[in-house]
């Protein structure tokens with residue numbers, strides 16, 4: 001998937017701020033350093049892989065050392081885009097988990113410096129013969145990313161067809177954590193969740209207090225607030241999460257057995273990340289009328305504890 005990096009730099013490069021380079025697996029990466037933050041973004045999958053605000057000791061995001069960086073496969077870490085379905089194939093016709101957008105090359109359509117010094121980039125994905133084979137609908141999908149003192153991303157779906165579209169989707173963020181057994185996820189107390197962990201049988205439970213990790217966590221929270229946070233006493237930081245157009249949140253940590261069963265995770269990787277995913281799923285299915293559009297937004301900020 002290597003492309004002409006010089007041509008990309010000539011067309012989209014911002015001298016001293018944004019450039020292109022060959023990264024893991026030979027994939028082309030966008031490297032940003034604008035004084036407010038650094039970031040690494042893969043046009044393959046439209047996936048943010050690294051974000052570190054100026055002065056931060058640790059990256060916001062986790063990427064597994066065993067992650068695949070191969071065309072046609074998902075990258076385990078950063079912020080995968082789950083679209084046009086989140087979770088298992090809704091038609092149970094054998095298509096993969098979390099849709100196909102995270103396994104396709106996206107088209108870079110814009111890079112610019114903003115007045116506040118942040119950097120904005122935009123990726124596009126549109127239907128083609130390959131996508132229509134998997135999902136027979138015309139669409140335009142675009143992802144706008146702003147890298148500054150905060151990191152924000154907005155995914156917009158436009159229904160380019162003549163019939164309503166029904167989608168589920170997610171920004172499947174892998175947050176780097178010092179020790180998963182010592183973190184708390186705050187803001188979900190009182191929210192109902194569907195327990196998807198092994199053996200939980202989709203039980204419906206009401207969260208009582210902060211979310212902690214002492215085993216496999218795989219939960220779909222409903223009617224969640226727009227502001228959540230992750231407290232990490234080991235890295236000495238709080239990660240603040242602000243969302244828009246989403247009332248559902250997935251919290252996932254595979255713990256020991258599931259991490260061991262996944263080829264693209266190291267056995268002890270479960271200690272180093274938590275996924276707090278901004279999603280529309282379960283009862284929150286998005287219906288988009290012909291020529292209509294829908295958005296999903298998340299932004300992240302790091303505070304020192």
Ligand SMILES: O=P(O)(O)OC[C@H]1O[C@H](O)[C@H](O)[C@@H](O)[C@@H]1O
Nearest residue numbers: 074097098196218250251252275
């Ligand atoms: O391994 P992936 O296909 O990237 O999925 C990773 C995980 O994503 C979500 O968090 C789901 O709730 C989990 O059930 C799934 O295992």
